[in-house]
Amino acid sequence: MSPSILPRGPLGQPRNTPADPASEQPTASAPEAPEPRAGPLPRGVAGTVEVPADVLNAAGIRPDDTVVFEAVPEGVRLTADRLRRVYVEPTTRCNLDCVMCVRRAWAGGVGDMPLERFRLLLAGLPDAPAGEFSLVFAGYGEPLTHPELFEMIRATRDRGHRAELITNGFRVDRATARELALLGVAQVTVSVDGGDQAAFASMRGAQLAGALAGIEALVDARLHTHAKMAIGVAAVATRRNVDTLPEVIDTARRLGLEFVSISNVVPHTAEMAAEALTGSATWASSFLAEGWQPRLRVARFDAAESTRALASAVWGGGLTYPSPHIDPGGWRDHCRFVREGMLAVSWDGRAAPCLSLLHTHPEHVNGQTREVRSWTVGNVDRLPLGKIWRDPAYASFRLRVRAFDFPPCLTCGGCPLTESNEEDCYQTPFPSCGACLWAQGLVLCP
Numbered sequence: 001m002s003p004s005i006l007p008r009g010p011l012g013q014p015r016n017t018p019a020d021p022a023s024e025q026p027t028a029s030a031p032e033a034p035e036p037r038a039g040p041l042p043r044g045v046a047g048t049v050e051v052p053a054d055v056l057n058a059a060g061i062r063p064d065d066t067v068v069f070e071a072v073p074e075g076v077r078l079t080a081d082r083l084r085r086v087y088v089e090p091t092t093r094c095n096l097d098c099v100m101c102v103r104r105a106w107a108g109g110v111g112d113m114p115l116e117r118f119r120l121l122l123a124g125l126p127d128a129p130a131g132e133f134s135l136v137f138a139g140y141g142e143p144l145t146h147p148e149l150f151e152m153i154r155a156t157r158d159r160g161h162r163a164e165l166i167t168n169g170f171r172v173d174r175a176t177a178r179e180l181a182l183l184g185v186a187q188v189t190v191s192v193d194g195g196d197q198a199a200f201a202s203m204r205g206a207q208l209a210g211a212l213a214g215i216e217a218l219v220d221a222r223l224h225t226h227a228k229m230a231i232g233v234a235a236v237a238t239r240r241n242v243d244t245l246p247e248v249i250d251t252a253r254r255l256g257l258e259f260v261s262i263s264n265v266v267p268h269t270a271e272m273a274a275e276a277l278t279g280s281a282t283w284a285s286s287f288l289a290e291g292w293q294p295r296l297r298v299a300r301f302d303a304a305e306s307t308r309a310l311a312s313a314v315w316g317g318g319l320t321y322p323s324p325h326i327d328p329g330g331w332r333d334h335c336r337f338v339r340e341g342m343l344a345v346s347w348d349g350r351a352a353p354c355l356s357l358l359h360t361h362p363e364h365v366n367g368q369t370r371e372v373r374s375w376t377v378g379n380v381d382r383l384p385l386g387k388i389w390r391d392p393a394y395a396s397f398r399l400r401v402r403a404f405d406f407p408p409c410l411t412c413g414g415c416p417l418t419e420s421n422e423e424d425c426y427q428t429p430f431p432s433c434g435a436c437l438w439a440q441g442l443v444l445c446p
Contacts, residue, residue: 282411
């Protein structure tokens with residue numbers, strides 16, 4: 001069943017039928033720390049679901065939220081369709097020229113976000129408790145090349161929002177690392193696309209030592225300022241560097257980092273398409289697990305000599321799809337940008353549903369060149385982000401993506417409609433997301 005967005009009704013209950021004006025009551029106040037409620041919920045007239053205010057409060061749903069109902073195997077899931085995370089592109093300038101970068105293939109141009117535009121972006125965020133919004137300084141450029149990045153971070157923190165940074169690390173010296181820590185940046189991700197110098201240089205055309213020095217400066221700054229700053233690394237896996245990525249993991253362990261993220265490459269060029277490690281995985285994206293592999297459900301067990309044979313059969317016996325220790329719902333037809341309340345804003349103020357739709361760019365998948373055309377849902381120079389998020393057309397798009405009402409364009413093959421994201425055989429309104437690499441778990445959200 002497709003998800004539905006329902007307006008809020010009396011006593012906090014979502015409803016999709018008109019309420020009797022005479023029956024309208026103020027929203028009931030909920031206890032500050034309500035206990036989870038067990039047992040049946042009240043039933044209303046046909047098409048109406050009544051949910052007590054304390055249940056909504058316990059679920060983190062506020063009176064002004066739009067509630068999304070989805071049918072799941074366990075029953076019904078209700079979530080707030082709320083903006084939570086904004087990717088901010090301070091600049092499209094960069095100090096490196098990486099072989100896999102979209103800037104080698106697009107016509108996006110180079111520019112910096114003016115500080116005044118960023119202040120408009122901040123002012124347009126919906127009202128929310130402190131710490132609810134995360135602003136991630138990232139995009140298709142190196143954020144630290146922006147001359148006013150620290151002012152942007154400072155303004156973000158002054159409003160009580162969480163700030164994150166994705167960087168290549170080459171501009172992170174000791175002074176920069178200390179400033180990031182003192183500003184209260186919550187998380188820094190450093191891109192490290194290779195575990196040795198040869199692999200790293202083949203991807204980024206630079207010295208691995210430059211990225212490692214940036215990470216070490218961040219670790220040192222965190223230690224000396226006592227900052228609560230998570231530090232991690234992200235890598236793009238290709239044929240030329242994949243055998244060195246275990247060394248990236250070892251480096252993260254050695255330096256005491258919090259996380260490692262390894263994604264497939266988005267093949268913006270034919271060269272990168274030949275380097276991709278997703279031939280079988282792309283094909284598998286179109287099929288449910290039951291169609292070609294047994295689904296394994298394995299309880300936790302001791303890692304010991306006595307369990308070696310079982311562990312080998314489960315994890316070492318080749319591809320199991322989905323992986324037995326990962327929720328299969330996160331692998332296919334699943335857009336994290338929509339489901340987790342994300343949005344991206346380009347340096348020139350355009351708001352898009354995700355990073356992939358932020359700039360028009362080519363992708364080379366399955367022997368076909370595909371143009372992914374950008375889709376702007378608003379501009380922060382003209383509308384607050386809160387209003388952009390609540391626009392009916394954009395809300396309708398998010399519902400369609402939640403249901404993933406698109407054909408399996410990624411592996412259909414040979415269809416001229418898959419040469420762009422403008423249309424598909426379901427006659428989906430633009431944009432069609434059926435061939436999105438991110439939604440099939442092939443490319444990870446940074």
